[in-house]
Amino acid sequence: MADPNIQDFYGRLYRIRKTYSRGGGFEAAGTLGRAYFVPPRRRRSFLVLLIRPLLFLAVFVTLLKAVILSSIGATAYMDRLATLQNGDRISQAGEVIMKIDPATRFIADKIGQWTH
Numbered sequence: 001m002a003d004p005n006i007q008d009f010y011g012r013l014y015r016i017r018k019t020y021s022r023g024g025g026f027e028a029a030g031t032l033g034r035a036y037f038v039p040p041r042r043r044r045s046f047l048v049l050l051i052r053p054l055l056f057l058a059v060f061v062t063l064l065k066a067v068i069l070s071s072i073g074a075t076a077y078m079d080r081l082a083t084l085q086n087g088d089r090i091s092q093a094g095e096v097i098m099k100i101d102p103a104t105r106f107i108a109d110k111i112g113q114w115t116h
Contacts, residue, residue: 065098066107070115074100 003009069077077100084095 070111
């Protein structure tokens, strides 16, 4: 003779497996459960999402310029900038980007101290 509650039992097992497969769990009443420890998602503004990559790009370009300046020297670097200045518009834009600024010179000096 079959148990009359077996269908309810298998239904409950199915719901438990489905909940666990979705990442859920069971919590006892009165305890701090999983939802307590998961921080709510912070909403970031569009401006913050735009500034971080641009800041990263600026730091990367500055470090790249410093490494190039440190490795080939200031005179060769200035000669290459002069070559870019006499080129087409894209080359001139590259020259504006690759100009030596105080941060680039400072980092290049520090790299030169480490390598010598």
